[in-house]
Amino acid sequence: MPELPEVETICRSLGTKIVGQTMVAARIKNAKLRQPIPRKLVKILPGQQLHRITRCGKYILLHVDLGTLIIHLGMSGNLQIKPSNHEIGKHEHFNVTFDDGLALCYSDPRRFGAILWTEKPPSQHGVLKNLGCEPLSQEFTAEFLWQRARAKRCSIKQLLMDNKIVTGIGNIYANEILFATQIYPLRSAASITKEECRNIVKESRKILRLAIRHGGTTLKDYTDGKGKRGSFQRYLKVYGRAGKECTNCQTKLAMVRIGQRSTVFCPRCQRQEAAG
């Protein structure tokens, strides 16, 4: 489901409700996710206070007394706050209840997500230690992107979706960023100029920030921690619009598959050869 703006939105919506609360119980209904949910969580979480909720790429980190819960939502995962006596949903594989009568519930129909536990600094955990830079951080610069891109043989779109280089950009936002920068998605990453990198960095920040401000993109069932839908889907210019008119030049938008993912672009605005 979620890319950076959706994960960020979820973190913000959860924080106001449960940070500072103490866990009283943890339940695992179906441990079978991408990696099994550690059974020991049922024993070790009760009694621990939730201190902070942070985000690392598309990972959500719940910092408690003795360690950190690392949560990934995969394609269809969701985290929501519900009353602790709520009816357990069909795909609600895990939940934690707090001392004030609320529960944090993890649902994931496709079970591509993950719930992990570490007692070390989370940045040392295998899923986090190799993550690239945050696109909204100062570290993400034209120079950084250009240096990484020139050494790669993949397309620019795959580069943007490579979490070891930049974290948090998935298929929707990669499509939107390339449209905004008028770059043909199949262009080789190595052919992207420093000026184009500057533009990619600028537009990435702009699009991701705007998406966060609108609570993320709800295509089907994504909601934040309080069950509220996002509205950034209204601003999507290419994703999900194959065959429709380009908002810029009215040319019919085209679709190709890159690395098994649908890629929508404007054949006129995002020309294969450099403009000019």
Add this chain to the structure above:
DNA sequence: ACTGGCTCCTGAGGGC
């Protein structure tokens, strides 16, 4: 060391 392709899983939607 890279790269592309496959895979995990469920559900929705289209065509027949």
Add this chain to the structure above:
DNA sequence: TGCCCTCAGGAGCCAG
């Protein structure tokens, strides 16, 4: 109505 096929917001793994 129902069956079959395709597609879906992610990312780890493996062969080449």
